Amino acid sequence: MTGPDSSRIYTAALLIIGDEILSGRTQDANLAYLAKWLGVQGIRLKEVRVVSDDMAAIGDAVNALRTSYDYLFTTGGIGPTHDDITVDAIAAALGVPVIVHPDAQAILAGYYGDKLTDARLRMARTPQGASLIENPRTKAPGIRVGNIFIMAGVPAITQGMLAALDGVLPGGAPVLSRTIAAWTQESTVAATLGAVEKAHDGVQIGSYPFWRDGRTGANFVIRATDPAMLATVASALMAALQAIGIDPVDGEL
Amino acid sequence: MTGPDSSRIYTAALLIIGDEILSGRTQDANLAYLAKWLGVQGIRLKEVRVVSDDMAAIGDAVNALRTSYDYLFTTGGIGPTHDDITVDAIAAALGVPVIVHPDAQAILAGYYGDKLTDARLRMARTPQGASLIENPRTKAPGIRVGNIFIMAGVPAITQGMLAALDGVLPGGAPVLSRTIAAWTQESTVAATLGAVEKAHDGVQIGSYPFWRDGRTGANFVIRATDPAMLATVASALMAALQAIGIDPVDGEL
Incomplete structure (x- = not known):
């Protein structure tokens, strides 16, 4: 949003830390929320890793991700x-x-x-050189060190921390999306989707099948940074689907 | 379950492939299901990565994960x-x-x-040397190549493929868990949890706070492979909490 260069692509990774996710006990809810929040900032989430509560596993992932992307978030x-x-x-x-x-x-x-015990004082520990991220929910702050943003595991707390970072990070043009859908098998329209994507540089078309009420359908999600290009591709895709006898819907099914 | 050596620890990684997860459009539902399924097989999920629909990103992650763990699943x-x-x-x-x-x-x-078109025939393509994993839901099979298990993204399809693999993979002793809980701030019991874990080799205690009805509580999840050790630690933790004036519950809150 505040990017000095809107043509530059800003990237981020997320490192989810916790045995409770890897055991299946807890369903992660931070990935999807962060992904959408980053999209609004004009930053693309490119990779996520989940590792256990282990010093070496966390350290190896942090060093791999912080050097590969503009931003690294941890939860x-x-x-x-x-x-x-x-x-x-x-x-x-x-x-x-x-x-x-x-x-x-x-x-x-x-x-x-x-009542500030030693255990509570643990929550004031940071890597040297860090600054703090406000936690409106439970006070114990998040931490920013270099390009790393250290957040809580509890979704409500992390969402509060992200709100405190809204509009703060340099980003590029947000990725926009538009969905065309049809009651069809993916395999019937596969060649058409590929041809339309190939004809439009810088555009991705994702195909997501579903089964509902005994029928088969698919959503085709067009992604681009230029709103005019998005409209052009949506029209082109609808026309191409109609040309092979499919009746597309402008929107999600 | 079928492991020749129950003391060996078998490990797995999951690679989730798809722009729809990284954009936040789709909430992943395979991680938690696979984690629990692996637990029953005596295999521990140690790492998860999510990458975009990109040849190099997928390839790099596959080579890192297949060489680091006994099994690699992709969705x-x-x-x-x-x-x-x-x-x-x-x-x-x-x-x-x-x-x-x-x-x-x-x-x-x-x-x-x-009606077996070229697009549909794409779903019969495998790396050379692969075998197939039955797909009871929509027929197009999953693929096993070496220690890699290539599954669908749609959860109902992946769950069908996992059912076809039930009891097939060598595994070790399943990780068992038991939960003790209390209405307390985590920071009040932090020293106690740490001391009880430290006193019992091979046991992990995870602490998961929650806020409900204006009150603060936490679940303490004890994990071990030996059922007798699990019972010993549960008793020890309850006694230790009572000793500092906490009234623990045997079970989850």
């Missing part, structure tokens, strides 16, 4: 308990010490008063 | 349309050609009859 592992090792793992990956951040300590002291 | 990108490039990307990563698998061709010919 999970920043609470007060022994399994919350994200800050330590990221500091180790960056080769910097962990400090008690004075501003974070002040926030927690204001919230907990004389 | 997405095996339909009939131009954006379904998983088979091509995996074959390229393995350095083998793509062939039309005769058994897959026979299955599709039996299903589509004289």
Whole structure:
């Protein structure tokens, strides 16, 4: 949104940290929310990894992702308990010490008063050189260090932190999308979809089949950054589908 | 379950392929299902990656994951349309050609009859040297090549393919879990949780906070492969919580 160069493509990765996701106990809800939020900022989510609560696994993923994309977001592992090792793992990956951040300590002291125990003070620890991300929900802040944004695992908390970052990060042109749909088997229209995509540079068409009420259908999602191009391709795709005897719908089924 | 050595730890990774997940349009539902299915087989899901419909991105992830874990599962990108490039990307990563698998061709010919178009025949393509995984839902089969299991993106189809693999893969002892819970802030019990985990080798205790009806609570999930150890740690944790004035519940809140 605030990008100095709207033709540059800004990219991001998400690292989800937590045994509870890998065991299937907890269904992740941060990926889809972050993806849509990034889209609005003009940043494309290009890769996601999920790793366990393990120092080496977190560190290896952090170093791979922070160097491959403009931004790296992490979720999970920043609470007060022994399994919350994200800050330590990221500091180790960056080769910097962990400090008690004075501003974070002040926030927690204001919230907990004389009940600021050692366990709670863990939530004021950051890699050296970090700044804080406001947490309107439960006070213990998120952390920004370099291009890494360290967020909570609990979706309501992470969503609050993202709201605090709204419009702050340099981004490019948002990816726009428009959906054309039809009651058809994907395989019937596969050649048509491919031809229309190929005829329009910089446009992607994704095909997503579904089965409903005993019928087969598919949504065709056109993605582009230029709204005029999006309209052109939508018209071209509808015409091409009609030409092979399909009756397309302008919108999602 | 069928493992020749129950003390060996068997590991797996999941590679989710698809722009629709990375754009936030579609909420993934395969991760949690596969994680639980693997748990029953005695296989631990250790890492998940999500990449876009891009040959290089898929290939790099496939080669990293298939060499790091006992099994690699992929979901997405095996339909009939131009954006379904998983088979091509995996074959390229393995350095083998793509062939039309005769058994897959026979299955599709039996299903589509004289309507077996080129687009539909795409779903019979496999990396050379592959075997097939039955798809009871929509016929087009999944693919096994080496330690890679190539599955559909649509959850109902993938679940059918996993049912066909039930009990087939060598695995170790399943990870068992038991939950103790309490109405308390995590930070109040953090030291206790850490001490109990540290006192019991091979046991993990995860702490998962929640907020409900204006109150704060947390579930403590104990994970171990030995049922006797699980019972011992559950008792130890309840006693330790009671010793600091907490009233724990045996079960999930």
